[in-house]
Amino acid sequence: MLTRRHIRIKVLQTIYAFDKAEIDELKKSEKFLVYSMEQMRDLHLVMLGLLVNLRAYAEVQLEKRKKKHLVTQEDLNPNTRFIDNKVLVLLKDNAALNNLIAERKLDFWQLDDEYISLLHKEVLASEIFEQYMNGAEPDFKADKDFVIQLYKQIIAPNDKLYDYFEDKRLTWLDDYPVVNTGIVKLLNQMGPNPSDGKLMPPAFKNKEDLDFGVDLFRKVVLHDEKYTKDIIGKTPNWDKDRIADLDMIMIKMGIAEFLHFPSIPVKVTINEYLEIAKEYSTPKSSIFINGILDKLVQQYRDNDSLNKIGRGLR
Template sequence: MLTRRHIRVKVLQTVYAYNHSVNPNIDVQEKFLHHSIGQMQDLYLLMLELLVAVKDQAEDFLAKSQNKYLATDSEKNPSRTFVDNKVLNIIANNAVFSEIIDKKKLNYWALDNEYVSIVFKELREKDWYQTYLGKTDTTLKEDQAFIAKFYKDVIAPNDKLYDYLEDKRLTWIDDFPIVNTAIVKMLGKISEKNASDLLVPDTYKNHEDREYALQLFRKVILNEEKLNLQIEGKTPNWDQDRIADIDLIILKMAIAEFLYFPSIPVRATINEYLEVSKEYSTPKSSIFVNGILDKLVKEFTENGDLNKMGRGLQ
């Protein structure tokens, strides 16, 4: 689920926190890094649980409509197409998913049900929801497509939900886009057979990514002086004190990848950190960062300092 770019962002945030700590401790910040990354899985699970919560509220809505004193024919015999949606029921009935929700105490929607109501109300206002309710005997593929649209068009862009998540855990705001993308992709693949694996995915793609996160953080912190020296003289119009903190950390992280990660291509490092700088620093940061990194790559290449293994890595 986690991409290398997102790992870089997490390391960037952790280095920033370390640099601004009153009593910086590398072991403490390392634990924070893994905790911050682990919270991404919590957000993934929570957003899937929101789908189940909306399903439950829809079922309750149907029951109340049927019990009205002067219920109309449509209220007495409402469409169950949404509450019987195969994807929603796969999620709701999956024991592995339910167990981890309980274990992690992710019962937010039971405590803050008003956000479930906001999402359900917005869904009911959509023309395509009413069209979907008019269908009978939908296929798994149709149900997958509907829930994916529901997630993309109603849940993901909801500002009130976004504010709620930001209040709960600040790190979730950076995780939200990648979690949303992962969930929409998953909704198109889910079935009874693969549900447990897809509903509770590993945060890291593999062991190498986990090790990469740890080593990148450590290389930047433990080689602070050497990385600073590499930057000195490359910014004739800027003293290091005048370089934005985020830009300085981005430069150090990129240089660390040049020098200590032989399997990562130079161009991949530059492209990734330019994108990170566009999103997390000033409007002109990417131009500044690109200029410095290009100078450094030429210098490292001439001096033989780039220890890259394999074709296409430079």
């Protein structure tokens, strides 16, 4: 689920916390890094749980309508297409999914049901809901297409949900777009009998990705003094204190990849940190970082310390 870029962002955040003495021990910092990366899987479960609870809330509302003092024929015989949606029912009935949500204490929507209520109102007022409810009798594909559009148009871009997660767990803000993309991909791949593994993908594509994050963090922290000297040597008009903290960390992470990760091409490393800088640092940071990394690559090539194996990696 985690991409290498997202792993790099988690490492950047952890090193920043370590440098600011928010976490003052290497082992504790490593545990925090792994924890923050695994948090993404929890958010994935929370968002699937949201779909389950949204359907359950709609079902309760239909039952309440039947008990009104003045009921209509529509109240007594409501359109149940939404609560009968085959994708939503599959999620509701998936024991492994619901057990994992309970075990990890991630069923937030039972307590914070006002967000479900707000979403339900938005769903009812939406054009896609009206078209779905009044269309031809849906098959599995139509049910799935509706849930995908529901997620993409109403749930994922919801500002109130974003604010909720900002208050709930700050680390989830960076994870939110990636998780939403992953859930849309999961929904697209769902069949009538999805396996548990498809509903609950691992946090990492493989163990190498987990090791990459931890190793990158260690290399930057343990070689901090050397990397700082290399950087200052390439910025004659700048002293160390004038370089933005995040820029300094990203350059050091680039150095670590140049010197200690032989299978990652130089261009990939530079491009990754330029993109991260555009999102997390100052407007001119990517230009500054690009210039420093280019100089460092040339130095490491000249002194034969650039550790790359295979064609095209240098």
